[in-house]
Amino acid sequence: MAASPWGIDNLPYGVFSRSAGETPRVGVRYGDHVLDLAGALHDEVFATGSLNAFMARGAAAWRDTRALIRNKLGTDPSAVEPHLVPLGRVTMHLPIEVGDYVDFYCSLEHASNLGRILRPGDEPLKPNWRHLPVGYHGRAGTVVASGTPIVRPCGQRGAGVFGPSAKLDIEAELGFVVGAPTELGSRAGRFADHVFGVTLVNDWSARDIQGWEYVPLGPFLGKSFATSISPWITPLEALGAARVPGRAQDPEPLEYLRRDEPWGLDLTLEVALNGEVVSRPPYREMYWTPDQMLAHMTVNGASLRTGDLFASGTVSGSEADRRGSLMELTWNGAEPVKLSDGSVRGFLEDGDTVTITATAPGPGGGVIALGEVSGTVQPAR
Amino acid sequence: MAASPWGIDNLPYGVFSRSAGETPRVGVRYGDHVLDLAGALHDEVFATGSLNAFMARGAAAWRDTRALIRNKLGTDPSAVEPHLVPLGRVTMHLPIEVGDYVDFYCSLEHASNLGRILRPGDEPLKPNWRHLPVGYHGRAGTVVASGTPIVRPCGQRGAGVFGPSAKLDIEAELGFVVGAPTELGSRAGRFADHVFGVTLVNDWSARDIQGWEYVPLGPFLGKSFATSISPWITPLEALGAARVPGRAQDPEPLEYLRRDEPWGLDLTLEVALNGEVVSRPPYREMYWTPDQMLAHMTVNGASLRTGDLFASGTVSGSEADRRGSLMELTWNGAEPVKLSDGSVRGFLEDGDTVTITATAPGPGGGVIALGEVSGTVQPAR
Numbered sequence A, B: 001m002a003a004s005p006w007g008i009d010n011l012p013y014g015v016f017s018r019s020a021g022e023t024p025r026v027g028v029r030y031g032d033h034v035l036d037l038a039g040a041l042h043d044e045v046f047a048t049g050s051l052n053a054f055m056a057r058g059a060a061a062w063r064d065t066r067a068l069i070r071n072k073l074g075t076d077p078s079a080v081e082p083h084l085v086p087l088g089r090v091t092m093h094l095p096i097e098v099g100d101y102v103d104f105y106c107s108l109e110h111a112s113n114l115g116r117i118l119r120p121g122d123e124p125l126k127p128n129w130r131h132l133p134v135g136y137h138g139r140a141g142t143v144v145a146s147g148t149p150i151v152r153p154c155g156q157r158g159a160g161v162f163g164p165s166a167k168l169d170i171e172a173e174l175g176f177v178v179g180a181p182t183e184l185g186s187r188a189g190r191f192a193d194h195v196f197g198v199t200l201v202n203d204w205s206a207r208d209i210q211g212w213e214y215v216p217l218g219p220f221l222g223k224s225f226a227t228s229i230s231p232w233i234t235p236l237e238a239l240g241a242a243r244v245p246g247r248a249q250d251p252e253p254l255e256y257l258r259r260d261e262p263w264g265l266d267l268t269l270e271v272a273l274n275g276e277v278v279s280r281p282p283y284r285e286m287y288w289t290p291d292q293m294l295a296h297m298t299v300n301g302a303s304l305r306t307g308d309l310f311a312s313g314t315v316s317g318s319e320a321d322r323r324g325s326l327m328e329l330t331w332n333g334a335e336p337v338k339l340s341d342g343s344v345r346g347f348l349e350d351g352d353t354v355t356i357t358a359t360a361p362g363p364g365g366g367v368i369a370l371g372e373v374s375g376t377v378q379p380a381r
Helices: A037-041 A059-075 A077-083 A108-118 A207-213 A236-242 A290-298 B037-041 B059-075 B077-083 B108-118 B207-213 B236-242 B290-298
Strands: A013-017 A025-030 A033-036 A084-086 A091-093 A101-104 A135-138 A143-145 A154-158 A161-164 A172-178 A195-202 A227-229 A268-273 A276-279 A309-311 A353-361 A367-378 B013-017 B025-030 B033-036 B084-086 B101-104 B135-138 B143-145 B154-158 B161-164 B172-178 B195-202 B227-229 B268-273 B276-279 B309-311 B353-361 B367-378
Touching (some): A033 A037, A037 A059, A077 A084, A101 A290, A135 B135, A172 A268, A195 A236, A195 A353, A195 A367, A227 A367, A236 A353, B025 B037, B059 B236, B101 B290, B135 B290, B154 B207, B195 B236, B195 B309, B195 B367, B227 B367, B236 B367
Parallel strands (some): A101 A309, A143 A227, B101 B309
Antiparallel strands (some): A013 A025, A033 A084, A101 A135, A172 A309, A268 A276, A353 A367, B013 B025, B033 B084, B154 B161, B172 B195, B172 B309, B195 B227
């Protein structure tokens, strides 16, 4: 099993149920099974319906629990076997109760592309962009589990123009889940002491609604209808072999944004539209690293809660086929993506399914897979 | 007691405790007392530490409960007397578990003033402003109870400039608390079927941090360090005599923003700085009414949760002494407010206390008071 991308070096956490009536429970994915942790570890913290109570125990507990699970799986498989449930027999749920959801804008290429598309002739980046990781709060209550249908949103697309969005898009992102909180008025400490793990995020976006509403207070209804996350939260410990130094930054960031440890991550995302891969965004090319996002988000004394989610913003690489949104891949619809059935897409059509997956280097030359995030577009109501 | 602004026609809900060890409980304010509802009504929903469980029961339960309380207070005072606790003996807490927090920008005068200050020479209002209530998500996790100290935030105030905010400001607002939720993909129905009541909000703002960070995704750290709300949630039913038609709108809003019922509110706020009144913002002059905010916020199918809070944005009147922020009252510090001790304020100094109160017309020529929201500035850490 060691060579599997879902083997003992991965072990992401999720929340599952085996039947409609059952209170969802915490498990780790192991191959094609879910290990029921409440049963295997005799700990009721895993029978509470979300990861939050476990995450709130803090980083030392996260390490100990992972070591315990690895030990049991490695040395005493017969003892855990009764607690392994085939994936095909479970329903996966939203793994966390989301506190606040913050979305950043950390890809130099994404921010530059959007600037070129939306403000042609102007400097693509705003003056603050290289000085701080730009971010904003999204709607926590509409963060949904992978598989949740995405109803095409209606809204204003201009002065007096109302209707279903005609520019429904995706944003392929990496999300970071806060486990250990901070007090109001203080700053976060070390990244790994607060952040429990990562998840894939699809920040569905209605470009026409967003374009009309967003000045001067930022995106609102163009984003708030749904944000999908994968059912599996990959613990930071599983990403040790993926850690790389962050990309060079110019100008050098202020002291509070200094990188003390390498938290660049060599993850490759894969975006599939109706089963066809349309992009492979490279996370390692991101300009701002997640430790910098965390430091920035709390430098004003804003507190963190267990379950807070912050996301990278669209992951777009320097190559044209490695961009993380249709807006960029099709240059605002002008250069549609061609699918093998002969159809083309500028933006999403009703019935389209988008699935984002990712892999990272694992220990000893292996590969770690992240849980997929998927959603299908339903017609506007 | 009927003539008191805290009499039987008011009865706002809050969460209190009588000793440090006690689980906070729900009560209504009646004169200078709190009526302990778990005791008086024999209902454990009021012993759950917040208003959320009660609010989730829906509008019919809100009406029935209020009628029951009024009946008990009016007809059988001796039976409720054992459950009346003097205000001086209780500690008040954050009354709700906040789901999502959305801040709107509904005052024509406030938006125009900020446009004139920040973009002199340009058209003060952005093209979308008269077509939709502009809003954005704030940080729910840093919504705090009145009385919580406000630590002056640090942050970037320009390229390479870091330090404590030198332009710490207030925003006097009215907040609306969602009681009854909606499903993802559907729109909210009647305003009074979803909104439980109102609270006063001080949306503390660091103007220098905000000014540098806010393009293109909106305010973030300039706001997220703290938002204070009053401990008392005034139920909509107590505001019947305050309801007025909304201000005339040009152009006529789209169908989904049409006002079916009068939800303008004739509330007068009062902003006191170290005990001296510096402004009396008139809520009835607001351009966008709260029913329009609710309709807009959910027109894209975004769901509501019990405990969601949405606020009006700064309440500023057309007269210069009725503006709801120091930014406007002092015209970005150029025309400082003079206090009776001879000192002046462009923005807030450490140790300053800001208290916002409000009154509204009650039935029969009476007056309804809203709970005050107060906070004192502490030095940066």
